[in-house]
Amino acid sequence: MQLFKTTHIDFIGKRKMFYVVSAIITIAGIAGALIRGVEYGIDFEGGTEAAFEFQRPVEIDALRDAVEAGGFKGAEVKTYGEANQYLVRIKNEANTITGAVRPTDRLRDHLNGAFAGNTVTLLKVDNIGPKIGAELRQQALMAVIVSMVAILLYISFRYELMLGIAAILALLHDVLVTFAFTVLCNGLFGLNLEMNQGMLAAFLTVVGFSINDTVINFDRIRENRTLHRSENMMALVNRSINETLPRTMLTGVCVVLVLVVLLFFSGEVLRGFSFVMLIGLFTGTYSSIFVAGSFVVDWLIFKKQLDPNSRRDFVDAGTTVRRERQGAVAGA
Numbered sequence: 001m002q003l004f005k006t007t008h009i010d011f012i013g014k015r016k017m018f019y020v021v022s023a024i025i026t027i028a029g030i031a032g033a034l035i036r037g038v039e040y041g042i043d044f045e046g047g048t049e050a051a052f053e054f055q056r057p058v059e060i061d062a063l064r065d066a067v068e069a070g071g072f073k074g075a076e077v078k079t080y081g082e083a084n085q086y087l088v089r090i091k092n093e094a095n096t097i098t099g100a101v102r103p104t105d106r107l108r109d110h111l112n113g114a115f116a117g118n119t120v121t122l123l124k125v126d127n128i129g130p131k132i133g134a135e136l137r138q139q140a141l142m143a144v145i146v147s148m149v150a151i152l153l154y155i156s157f158r159y160e161l162m163l164g165i166a167a168i169l170a171l172l173h174d175v176l177v178t179f180a181f182t183v184l185c186n187g188l189f190g191l192n193l194e195m196n197q198g199m200l201a202a203f204l205t206v207v208g209f210s211i212n213d214t215v216i217n218f219d220r221i222r223e224n225r226t227l228h229r230s231e232n233m234m235a236l237v238n239r240s241i242n243e244t245l246p247r248t249m250l251t252g253v254c255v256v257l258v259l260v261v262l263l264f265f266s267g268e269v270l271r272g273f274s275f276v277m278l279i280g281l282f283t284g285t286y287s288s289i290f291v292a293g294s295f296v297v298d299w300l301i302f303k304k305q306l307d308p309n310s311r312r313d314f315v316d317a318g319t320t321v322r323r324e325r326q327g328a329v330a331g332a
Contacts, residue, residue: 058086163221178283
């Protein structure tokens with residue numbers, strides 16, 4: 001199944017324009033993130049995790065509103081264990097002691113008042129210190145770096161170092177752009193996009209999804225280098241991207257439909273994950289089409305293994321190759 005037939009778009013010829021677009025988005029996003037700052041969840045900042053049991057189950061949205069009304073801004077609320085049990089995670093900044101009353105006890109008393117007649121029991125309390133949160137932030141960053149290094153080694157072993165470097169640059173582009181959009185959109189339209197372990201999982205998933213598209217393009221480039229030996233590399237990369245474009249777009253549309261449903265109907269717990277995945281899908285598809293192959297071409301130009309002025313349109317180049325083969329057969 002294809003959304004459209006094979007196209008004949010000159011992606012490589014327009015690569016400098018796409019470089020500028022990517023640079024503007026990345027720089028603007030990072031600058032905005034530096035100005036606005038990054039909001040961390042209690043996983044990376046520290047805080048308190050408390051489990052509560054209600055006499056009868058309550059609506060999760062009503063519980064979330066009640067917790068916020070009690071002065072615990074940015075608290076994370078989710079189901080826990082049985083249908084009438086809930087987990088509330090409070091950040092350090094909201095985790096202050098009023099007199100001799102612990103914050104969790106104060107929250108329990110507030111919930112008992114907010115849900116009169118529905119007795120609330122505090123089941124357990126776990127504390128995450130700021131030092132542990134800082135260590136988790138470092139480990140999260142290390143996880144992303146290690147995943148990229150592993151991908152670089154794999155691509156370099158499977159193909160060649162040039163393609164591995166191009167793949168990593170495209171992945172770095174995807175992570176930076178997705179991170180920038182996540183920070184800038186936090187709080188807009190009711191989105192809670194604080195950085196926590198769930199968001200880390202989303203970023204690692206974006207890395208995996210993005211490299212999948214890039215590897216497919218690189219596979220086609222390798223195949224075409226065998227099939228069209230006399231074709232200019234710029235024309236060959238163009239050909240390869242156009243040949244895989246229908247498959248790339250079909251996969252992207254299918255995943256977008258799922259992520260849009262998750263974004264609007266999955267609830268608060270998965271909304272951040274689905275938003276990061278949605279942005280990452282667009283940036284990953286964009287980079288696999290407009291960025292990764294262009295890096296390969298410019299790397300060859302930089303190494304003086306390709307003359308940028310010798311470029312031929314890939315349709316004309318393919319016609320020339322067929323004519324050369326026909327002439328060789330006729331001569332034989």
